[in-house]
Amino acid sequence: MSSLRIEGVSKSYGSTRALNDVNLTFEANKIYGLLGRNGAGKTTLLNIINNRVFADGGRVSFDDEDVRENERIQSKFYFVGEKMLFPDSMKVNKAIKWTAEFYSSFDKDYAFKLADLFELPLKKKINSLSTGYKSIFKNILALSVNTPFVFLDEPVLGLDANHRELFYKMLIQKYSDNPAAFIISTHLIEEVANIIEDVVIIKKGEIIKKESKEHLLSQGYSVSGVAAKVDAYIKGKSVIGIDTLGGLKSAYVMGKREADPDPELDFSALDLQKLFIELTNS
C-alpha cells in the first residue's frame, strides 16, 4: 500500500516560518489525528499536500511520485479546507453531482443518504449555509468520496452535540466498511482521542510527536496526592506539567511508573488532551 511521505518540508509566509523541516509519513488505512494549536501549521501542511500551496523546500511524495501539480496523485486525495473553493452560487446538490464527476469512486447515493440523515438542505447555495452546515457539507463529501486518503480540517467546527456524535459514528462506520487513510486535523482533542490510531502533534511549525496514540500515552502517567508526597515522588523525573489545587498536586510525568509507590499517591493514565496541553504550552 502506498504511503504519503513528507520529507524536509518548510514553508514561510514573509517573515513567519509556518513549517520548519517537517518529516512525516502517513500510512494507508489508518485514522490519524493531526493535533496542534491555532496557528501551529496544520492547515499549511494540509494545503501543501493537497496542491493548494507550494513548499519552499523539501518534498511530498506518494507512491514515490511528487504530489505537486500531479493530477494522478491528487485524484487520490480529498480535502476541503476551511476556505471552501466552491463557486459562490453553487448549490449543495450540484456540488455533490460535480464532485462525483471528478472522483470516480464517489458514492452519490451514500452522500444523499447522509444529507438526509444530517438534514442538509440540498437546494441551498453552499455559501448561504451556516458554519455548522458548511462543516456537515464538507464532511459528507469527505465520507462519500472513497479516495485512499481523506483530509478533514476541523470537521466538527460549529456542529451541535447530536451532529458531532453522528459524524463520529458515520466516520467509524465508513472506515470499517471502506478502509482509507483519514487524517483529522483538529484542536478539539477530547472527542477525537478514542477514534484516532496515530497521533501527530505539531507545535510552531515543527513536529514534536509522531507515533501511535497507545505508545504515546503509555510513555507517561499522572500522579496526584498531597503536594509534599508528589514532590518527593517526582524528584529527578521528567515532568511535563503540574496542576495545583490547595494542598493537592497533580504531576504529569513521562517515563515508567515505579513499582510499589507510596500507596497514598494516586496514579492514572495520561489522557491525550492533557498530554497535548502540557506538550504544547510554551
Place this chain on the structure above:
Amino acid sequence: MELNQDKPIFQQIAETIEDGILTGSFKAEEQIPSITEFSVMYKINPATANKGINLLVEEEIIYKKRGVGMFVTAGAVSKLKEKRQTQFYDAYVSKLIREAKKLNISSTDIIAMIERSYDNE
C-alpha cells in the same frame, strides 16, 4: 456503558463483553456484535475494539468464524468465573482494605458489614 480514563479502552471493551457473558446477555455459541458495531457504539477506532476482542479470543472466551462473525465459546462462563475469582482479590479486596485503612475501619467492621449485607444485595 460509558468509557472512562482509568483503564485502556481495549481492556474496557473486553470487560464489557465479559460482563455480558457473565450476566447471560451473550449466551454460549451465540453471536456477539461485530467489531464495527462495537466501534460505532463506543465511538472508538476499530483497531482498538479488535484488540479487546483478540484478548478474549486468546483466552478462548470468544471465537471467530470466518465470514460469519464472532461467537461466545461453550464454557466461556465457567472460564470467566475462574479468571475473575483469581483476580477478585487484586481488583476489589486490596482496594477495599486500602480505603478502609484510610478511614480507620477495622477488619472486624468490614467483616461485619459483609455478613450483614451479603444476602440482601
Place this chain on the structure above:
Amino acid sequence: MKKLLNYQLSTVWPSFLAIIACYTVLFILGGFTLVVSNGSSEMQVNGMETTAVIVCFSVFVAGYGENMRFAIQSGSTRIKIFQVSLINLIICSACLSVIAQIAILINGIISGQEGNIFLSLTSMLYQTDQGLTVAICESFVFIFAVLMAAGMAGIFLAAAFAGLGKYGRVLLAAGVPFFGFVLFPVIITVLLVKAPIFMQKVFELLTKIMGFESGNPYIGSLAVMIVAAVFGILAYLINRKMEIK
C-alpha cells in the same frame, strides 16, 4: 481533462443563452433596428460584435478565478486548468463569432440597405468588396481573434488579481479603469500635441500591423491573436505559481 471542460462549458452556457435571449428580444422589438438604421446604422451593425466582446471578456475575467479554485478542489492541476480554459475560450470565441455573423446578416437583411447587406466592423475597417461569402469569412476570423484577445485579457486580469496581495488587488481594480479612461487618453492627447511626427509614425505602424493599409483583415487578425498570445503567456506564468489558500 474532459470533465473539467464539461464543467467550464456548463458555467459559460447560461451567459450565452443570455446574449442570444437579449438579442432576440431586441430583434423582436423590431422598431429598434429600423429606427437606428436610418440615423446611425453603423452603431446598430456593431452592437452584436461589441456585446460579444464585452461578454467574452466578462465571462472569463469573472469565471477564471472561480473555475481555477473549483478545479484545484477537484484534484486538478494549474496547467490543466489553463489548458482547458484555453480550449474553452476557443470554443466560446468561435461560437460567439458565429452568433455575431448571423446577427449582422439578419440585421442587414432587415434594415434593407441597398446592395450591401453585410455591414460588419470588419467590412468597415477593411473596405473589402469581394462578395458575401468572403466578407462573412473575414468577419468571422477577425471577430474570433478579437474575442480571443478579449477573453485572454480577462483571464490575465483574473490571474493577476488572484495572484496579487491585498494592495496589489486594489491597485489593479482602480488602476486599470483609471489607466484606460484617464491616463491613456491623456497620454495620447499630449503626444499628439507635443510629438505629432512620432504619433504619425506610430499611426502608420499600427495601420500596417493591423492590415488597414493593405486592406487585409487576416493580417489584422494575426496581430490581434499575437496580443491574445501575450496575455496568455503572462497569464500562464502567473498561473503556475499561484497559491490557493
